[in-house]
Amino acid sequence: xxxxxxxxxxxxxxxxxxxxxxxxxxxxxxxxxxxxxxxxxxxxxxxxxxxxxxxxxxxxxxxxxxxxxxxxxxxxxxxxxxxxxxxxxxxxxxxxxxxxxxxxxxxxxxxxxxxxxxxxxxxxxxxxxxxxxxxxxxxxxxxxxxxxxxxxxxxxxxxxxxxxxxxxxxxxxxxxxxxxxxxxxxxxxxxxxxxxxxxxxxxxxxxxxxxxxxxxxxxxxxxxxxxxxxxxxxxxxxxxxxxxxxxxxxxxxxxxxxxxxxxxxxxxxxxxxxxxxxxxxxxxxxxxxxxxxxxxxxxxxxxxxxxxxxxxxxxxx
Amino acid sequence: xxxxxxxxxxxxxxxxxxxxxxxxxxxxxxxxxxxxxxxxxxxxxxxxxxxxxxxxxxxxxxxxxxxxxxxxxxxxxxxxxxxxxxxxxxxxxxxxxxxxxxxxxxxxxxxxxxxxxxxxxxxxxxxxxxxxxxxxxxxxxxxxxxxxxxxxxxxxxxxxxxxxxxxxxxxxxxxxxxxxxxxxxxxxxxxxxxxxxxxxxxxxxxxxxxxxxxxxxxxxxxxxxxxxxxxxxxxxxxxxxxxxxxxxxxxxxxxxxxxxxxxxxxxxxxxxxxxxxxxxxxxxxxxxxxxxxxxxxxxxxxxxxxxxxxxxxxxxxxxxxxxxxxxxxxxxxxxxxxxxxxxxxxxxxxx
Numbered sequence: 001x002x003x004x005x006x007x008x009x010x011x012x013x014x015x016x017x018x019x020x021x022x023x024x025x026x027x028x029x030x031x032x033x034x035x036x037x038x039x040x041x042x043x044x045x046x047x048x049x050x051x052x053x054x055x056x057x058x059x060x061x062x063x064x065x066x067x068x069x070x071x072x073x074x075x076x077x078x079x080x081x082x083x084x085x086x087x088x089x090x091x092x093x094x095x096x097x098x099x100x101x102x103x104x105x106x107x108x109x110x111x112x113x114x115x116x117x118x119x120x121x122x123x124x125x126x127x128x129x130x131x132x133x134x135x136x137x138x139x140x141x142x143x144x145x146x147x148x149x150x151x152x153x154x155x156x157x158x159x160x161x162x163x164x165x166x167x168x169x170x171x172x173x174x175x176x177x178x179x180x181x182x183x184x185x186x187x188x189x190x191x192x193x194x195x196x197x198x199x200x201x202x203x204x205x206x207x208x209x210x211x212x213x214x215x216x217x218x219x220x221x222x223x224x225x226x227x228x229x230x231x232x233x234x235x236x237x238x239x240x241x242x243x244x245x246x247x248x249x250x251x252x253x254x255x256x257x258x259x260x261x262x263x264x265x266x267x268x269x270x271x272x273x274x275x276x277x278x279x280x281x282x283x284x285x286x287x288x289x290x291x292x293x294x295x296x297x298x299x300x301x302x303x304x305x306x307x308x309x310x311x312x313x314x315x316x317x
Numbered sequence: 318x319x320x321x322x323x324x325x326x327x328x329x330x331x332x333x334x335x336x337x338x339x340x341x342x343x344x345x346x347x348x349x350x351x352x353x354x355x356x357x358x359x360x361x362x363x364x365x366x367x368x369x370x371x372x373x374x375x376x377x378x379x380x381x382x383x384x385x386x387x388x389x390x391x392x393x394x395x396x397x398x399x400x401x402x403x404x405x406x407x408x409x410x411x412x413x414x415x416x417x418x419x420x421x422x423x424x425x426x427x428x429x430x431x432x433x434x435x436x437x438x439x440x441x442x443x444x445x446x447x448x449x450x451x452x453x454x455x456x457x458x459x460x461x462x463x464x465x466x467x468x469x470x471x472x473x474x475x476x477x478x479x480x481x482x483x484x485x486x487x488x489x490x491x492x493x494x495x496x497x498x499x500x501x502x503x504x505x506x507x508x509x510x511x512x513x514x515x516x517x518x519x520x521x522x523x524x525x526x527x528x529x530x531x532x533x534x535x536x537x538x539x540x541x542x543x544x545x546x547x548x549x550x551x552x553x554x555x556x557x558x559x560x561x562x563x564x565x566x567x568x569x570x571x572x573x574x575x576x577x578x579x580x581x582x583x584x585x586x587x588x589x590x591x592x593x594x595x596x597x598x599x600x601x602x603x604x605x606x607x608x609x610x611x612x613x614x615x616x617x618x619x620x621x622x623x624x625x626x627x628x629x630x631x632x633x634x635x636x637x638x639x640x641x642x643x644x645x646x647x648x649x650x651x652x653x654x655x656x657x658x659x660x661x662x663x664x665x666x667x668x
Contacts, residue, residue: 041452104634113641116398120594123587124633131627244583248459255456286471293460300453301445 021273022172026227027250030220036260043122046247052093052228066145097221258306352501371500377612379507385608387561393599396534401462407581409566424487435563439556480577597643
């Protein structure tokens with residue numbers, strides 16, 4: 001127990017917690033959107049994240065030929081290299097998510113079976129992805145070359161806000177806002193909301209169910225891919241099992257905010273990121289996930305539908 | 318696709334009592350003799366290439382069957398998705414390890430203590446969380462499994478990440494020895510437990526708790542409206558499942574003589590759940606078959622060691638897509654209704 005650290009380290013903890021929280025927000029979109037539409041825990045989402053981190057690393061290493069000794073980039077080249085990494089990561093993750101839906105869920109959905117069958121099928125796909133990558137990479141961790149010089153932009157309190165942290169926070173917030181707009185304002189977004197309210201009725205209204213579900217997986221997957229890119233920018237390392245703990249945390253975040261609810265995922269992700277950082281500082285790193293789960297149990301005891309549950313009905317996916 | 322489960326049930330129902338008893342006795346005898354299965358040339362295909370065949374029969378096969386039967390009560394019978402079943406296994410194993418090394422109690426005396434502690438933790442976890450529904454329960458149980466593992470890693474009493482070594486073997490009973498060279502002893506004791514659990518589940522299923530679980534699984538609100546004390550029966554189901562997990566843990570610790578936190582990861586929970594769903598939720602024989610296949614298969618195909626887990630994942634996806642209700646699904650409800658109501662007598666016959 002070390003409470004003095006909260007006072008002395010308040011700003012760095014807050015900033016790191018927010019950055020981590022925003023990464024969780026994007027990943028938990030992958031869980032919460034799928035849950036909203038299919039009422040199904042998308043177990044493979046952590047592997048979709050893992051695939052995204054590898055896409056980022058492979059593009060910058062093999063496509064552009066960067067390695068650990070390359071100097072950081074500047075100006076337009078930096079912009080376009082990182083943009084390409086981001087695009088690759090989002091594309092690979094999004095396409096993987098769509099494929100996972102087709103392989104693991106579609107047939108089972110057509111048969112209308114119990115949800116546990118889909119869960120086991122998703123676990124199977126998850127094992128396939130993880131083991132496939134493990135065999136391809138020979139279980140060796142891969143590090144991401146540093147493209148961006150990590151200088152501090154502004155000083156808050158007496159701590160510098162590093163540029164990568166700033167990018168994570170701003171970019172993730174923009175992406176979340178875009179998805180939220182998309183779901184509330186566009187026609188496809190409306191279709192997604194309709195399917196989440198009632199599959200049967202939306203079918204009668206002429207909505208192409210498979211197309212809407214694929215779109216949901218594509219959006220959720222590419223958000224997870226964007227999170228993978230941001231994660232690589234900050235932590236610069238990946239391994240075949242990188243998805244497990246992060247996926248678990250993001251899923252917890254989705255439940256914390258009220259699963260199936262977009263804005264719930266937002267607040268849940270931030271709350272989880274901050275809780276993890278502060279708990280790690282106060283109680284020690286090893287107890288952070290215990291604290292997270294205890295917080296989750298307490299929240300669920302008093303608000304069984306999560307913090308925002310069904311309250312934000314109109315933004316529910 | 319032919320329904321093997323219903324065919325089997327039909328044959329069974331047409332048999333008379335002596336025929337049934339003979340079949341059961343023969344089946345049990347065959348299973349009892351399994352540890353010697355690798356000795357003869359015509360059964361040598363059973364042998365596992367790398368690990369010892371008798372050891373594989375104990376862990377993972379026997380252990381997985383036992384735990385899958387325990388989890389089946391929770392997931393299959395009462396429809397509560399538990400993703401942290403490994404926690405009870407870990408509690409049993411650590412109880413055996415700590416009491417076995419620090420006190421003079423032997424494993425047989427520790428067994429009821431381990432089961433009791435696992436059961437107690439099931440009640441403590443269940444009381445607040447069983448009010449939650451479906452997927453929320455899943456994440457809370459998952460969290461509980463992780464908490465138990467993390468506490469084991471970060472605690473001096475549990476030996477931290479190194480775990481506890483030198484857990485004593487159980488003393489011999491009726492001349493049957495239990496140690497590394499006599500793995501069949503462990504297999505037989507697990508077999509006895511499996512038979513006891515099967516017997517218990519079969520008896521419970523046709524009595525009040527079984528009916529209450531069935532009602533809760535099908536529709537909890539309706540069950541509550543019909544006056545079923547749902548929370549009480551959910552806690553019963555949870556704690557019985559936990560006790561079985563605890564028993565498996567005690568035997569596991571005594572068999573491997575060593576426990577460490579990395580034995581109790583989330584993957585074990587997932588694997589046990591896969592056994593239940595893969596074999597056919599709610600149906601004892603399906604669960605036994607599923608657990609046997611999923612435990613034995615990875616050991617048998619160790620020659621493709623690197624791609625072993627990959628093949629396992631593929632098998633899960635393919636089987637779930639071909640047979641979504643598992644290999645041997647439970648009887649469908651409509652069939653029970655058709656069979657149980659005799660059109661002439663108009664009263665329920667034996668289900």
